[in-house]
Amino acid sequence: MFTYAPMTSQMFSKALLLIFTSFALFFQLATAVPAEMEKRDVFTPPVLYPHAGTVWYKGQTHNVTWDVSWHPVNITNKIGRIQLRKGEITTPLILQAGFDILLGRIEVHVPWVEPGDDYSLVLFGDSGDFSAQFAILE
């Protein structure tokens, strides 16, 4: 049997609170998303060197270079970091960090890793940009 249960004032205020919080959340989302997109100038400079066909030998020092000919006026994260990637996996190996992403080049020491021709670098600033795959040999 269906019995009509009148809404108590407690139930009413709970429902009201729910409506208010969902509205608040909705407005927060609606306003936060475009504002954040405006604010953030994502800068993912293409890595120029190493490129396809590059061969590095362990222990060498090389200048990693990237294109800074175009960049946003205000960059969210100017601090760069270079990490080694093998195949499809970004290794935890950091070759260089704490440099200005607008320098366009930074010296790195070739780490002692298993020889392979499927290495690449990830240049992190605002987000990561991959170099082409190249070889590291012993």
Ligand SMILES: *[C@@H]1O[C@H](CO)[C@@H](O)[C@H](O)[C@H]1NC(C)=O
């Ligand atoms: C990297 O570039 C700088 C500036 O051009 C140069 O002085 C330095 O010798 C280079 N390093 C290597 C390992 O080529």
Ligand SMILES: *[C@@H]1O[C@H](CO)[C@@H](O)[C@H](O)[C@H]1NC(C)=O
């Ligand atoms: C860049 O940042 C400066 C200082 O915060 C600000 O005055 C300027 O309007 C910003 N420019 C752009 C294009 O966002």
